[in-house]
Amino acid sequence: MKESTKKPYRGLMSNAVWSYRQMLRGTPASFFVMAAGVPLGVLLAWAELRLPALVVSEVTGGQTFLHAALAVGALLALTFLAVGLRDFCKTILEAQESRYRFYLTSCLEEKSMAMFYQTYEKKQTRDQRKRAEEASYMMNGKVPLCQVPNQMTELIRNALCYALFGTILSRISPLLLVLLTLAALVNLLCVRAYNRYEYASRGERTDIGRRLRYVSKNAADFAAAKDIRIYGMATWLRETFSDLFRQDTAWSARLNRRLLLGRLVDLLVILLRDGGAYTLLLVMAVRGELRPDEFVLYFSAISGFATFIGNMISAWNEMQTASLKVSDYRQFMELPDTDGTGTAHAADHREHAPEITFDHVSFRYDGAAHDTLHDISLTLRAGEHVALVGLNGAGKTTLVKLLCGLYAPTSGTIRIDGVPAAEFRRDDYAALFAPVFQEVRTACFSLAETAACAFGPEVDRERAERCLRAAGLGEKLDALPHGMDTHLDKQVNPDGIELSGGEAQKLMMARALYKDAPVLVLDEPTAALDPIAENEVYEQYRRMAAGKTSLFISHRLASTRFCDRIVLLRDGGIAEEGTHETLLAAGGEYARLYEIQSCWYQPGYQGGKQA
Known part of the structure; x- marks a missing residue:
């Protein structure tokens, strides 16, 4: 335009x-x-x-x-x-x-x-x-x-x-x-x-x-x-x-x-x-x-x-x-908006882990000379936990935005239990997903309100506390005088607190837990965490993903062992696909990347060589 x-x-x-x-x-x-x-x-x-x-x-x-x-x-x-x-x-x-x-x-x-x-x-x-x-x-x-x-x-x-x-x-x-x-x-x-x-x-x-x-x-x-x-x-x-x-x-x-x-x-x-x-x-x-x-x-x-x-x-x-x-x-x-037809309803798919299908999906950004994703055909089976890996620029985040309805495919179709995503109203479609993005944004609300995305009496306090503790913030709540009623952002609230990067990430996971959507999407949830906290998140991820269809993006390939299947993207397409063990045995790009990363954790590792 x-x-x-x-x-x-x-x-x-x-x-x-x-x-x-x-x-x-x-x-x-x-x-x-x-x-x-x-x-x-x-x-x-x-x-x-x-x-x-x-x-x-x-x-x-x-x-x-x-x-x-x-x-x-x-x-x-x-x-x-x-x-x-x-x-x-x-x-x-x-x-x-x-x-x-x-x-x-x-x-x-x-x-x-x-x-x-x-x-x-x-x-x-x-x-x-x-x-x-x-x-x-x-x-x-x-x-x-x-x-x-x-x-x-x-x-x-x-x-x-x-x-x-x-x-x-x-x-x-x-x-x-x-x-x-x-x-x-x-x-x-x-x-x-x-x-x-x-x-x-x-x-x-x-x-x-x-x-x-x-x-x-x-x-x-x-x-x-x-x-x-x-x-x-x-x-x-x-x-x-x-x-x-x-x-x-x-x-x-x-x-x-x-x-x-x-x-x-x-x-x-x-x-x-x-x-x-x-x-x-x-x-x-x-x-x-x-x-x-x-x-x-x-x-x-x-x-x-x-x-x-x-x-x-x-x-x-x-x-x-x-x-x-x-x-x-x-x-x-008066900018024209994009919405679905409304013939499909999220309520029909919220009570179970849905199957998600990418049918020859391509996407190109406005003004770009080439597709960021090209001819992606992928099925996330009901209740399956899939890890999405690849180098920077491979198209991982773009695929997540397509899945969550933030982008519309340039060509191809995304289906939920066989129903095209374009048949859902956008707000209704969003109810199916509980994403945790890498970039964390918190506001001046209380911990409970942030987790519930609601105010005052609209917050289910028992549920909010349960989700905050399940996400690993239990010790933090116990240490705060006002518990989960503690407000964030010191610039707005005189008694507000500032969360560390890892704590803010856990708060976002609590928000995803509270929403309890049938599809869980985690985009680099451990990027701001230390190794101990990272291991805690992996365990929490396993509990959160139970009974849900989930997609997990990570640069740290050690985390992929928690997933049922691994999909490696390269240059906007699927390069490899399989379990952690089968991809290691295949000796392809995934195995090479895993070997490079795994040596960081080996005893005596010094600047690219073993001591």
């Missing part, structure tokens, strides 16, 4: 209609309060225009004091009422806008978490996500997602006032309306040109900004502190940051120059527009063509008319600018 950098994903009016629909769906109160502000604004504008002329008319028309007081007092009372209601609506709307912003931000996060992993993994998708997120940022006190409905409502209000005041001014000269309106169009074109330039350059600016944040984040990351100091990386990081910062600053300067030029043109047009209008009015007054109250009325109307035109231009320009951000938000939110 090629991303357009010139033309917005959706037009301004489309984004305005979409915004109103989202507002009605997420925070309907904000829509109705905003709508109520339109007639109040028009009424207030008319009252403020009529008041000075009414006072002059009452004074110069020979009316009694009582008549003038009643007329002016009634209009003042109406004005005060309109102002009070308008300010009340603004106060309510501010609170509702925060809810609307939260609603759309929540929708964005839900989309990100639910999106097909293969799609979300692409750089283009993540760049789109970053731009969509920026639409919810507050910049100069304004949020683009809120600005589109706000400014559209403001535009409607000012357009109605424009029509009202224009009707009054047309009594003087229709040409005056043409002059004021054409001047406004010139300003509009200038701002539109800037917005187009800003939007067309957003791709390059987003990429520079993303890299700048990446360097800044990693330079301050405590996990990288040792490497930065010992390897002298500070200068390198600083120079990289400085270069990116110069590029970012250069883009800001270009945008500011164009913005300044547009504002200078805007100022010149305003001077010509207002100067011509007031000159015409003064000439008519000198000639005696206007009464005093009419002069005051028209003078106020010209001033108000110019204000409304300016407000319309400002609202339109701000709405256009915000609309570009809303387009980015919608482009990400």
Whole structure:
């Protein structure tokens, strides 16, 4: 999918209609309060225009004091009422806008978490996500997602006032309306040109900004502190940051120059527009063509008319600018998703260890010249424990992601008990698997909540503790004052703890145990463990895998003896297959790799030779 950098994903009016629909769906109160502000604004504008002329008319028309007081007092009372209601609506709307912003931000996060992993993994998708997120940022006190409905409502209000005041001014000269309106169009074109330039350059600016944040984040990351100091990386990081910062600053300067030029043109047009209008009015007054109250009325109307035109231009320009951000938000939110047909149900396969079949499965990453996996035909029999081995880059992790439904095969079919994986809904399909990946990610939740992936009363506490202890964290729980209610992450929780790499890996195994899915997948679960802990994990693995179909990935071939069968991948295909003993007897690549690794554990081993 090629991303357009010139033309917005959706037009301004489309984004305005979409915004109103989202507002009605997420925070309907904000829509109705905003709508109520339109007639109040028009009424207030008319009252403020009529008041000075009414006072002059009452004074110069020979009316009694009582008549003038009643007329002016009634209009003042109406004005005060309109102002009070308008300010009340603004106060309510501010609170509702925060809810609307939260609603759309929540929708964005839900989309990100639910999106097909293969799609979300692409750089283009993540760049789109970053731009969509920026639409919810507050910049100069304004949020683009809120600005589109706000400014559209403001535009409607000012357009109605424009029509009202224009009707009054047309009594003087229709040409005056043409002059004021054409001047406004010139300003509009200038701002539109800037917005187009800003939007067309957003791709390059987003990429520079993303890299700048990446360097800044990693330079301050405590996990990288040792490497930065010992390897002298500070200068390198600083120079990289400085270069990116110069590029970012250069883009800001270009945008500011164009913005300044547009504002200078805007100022010149305003001077010509207002100067011509007031000159015409003064000439008519000198000639005696206007009464005093009419002069005051028209003078106020010209001033108000110019204000409304300016407000319309400002609202339109701000709405256009915000609309570009809303387009980015919608482009990400409306990305097509991949899901199964839903004709198959995971519940039919959860109560037993299923058979899994790879039928001529191939997979190629976007932009790659060759398949990462090519024509894989493999069956994991029900309840079988299979070890997947091979050198780095052989395709092991890619095969696991295909199995877990994170990727879709480029060709071929994966079947669960003979049912194609594409017939399951993705969420339903995921219920069949309990994976433990090599990269461990923990959050600020308690140990029990992390194991259960649930909160508070939703956690089965007995089950959570049983799984934590079964995964080898029993001694850790006993040593903690709050046991499994201890929270992780010291940055969020003052009394939180930080787990070691091995402990975090065991916590992930406890999570897999708690899920109790019929298919167990372990991707390098012992990578962060010492030999003693590694042996404990192997024993736990044997217990966890009982009665389940399991796939075990490891670089340490000593662990493969726990498996029923071993599959060796090479260059994206199956090179060897069999039990540990038969592969050793065959004397192939597996036997060679096992011999190389086994010598590490031989007594007297010194740098590649026996002592």
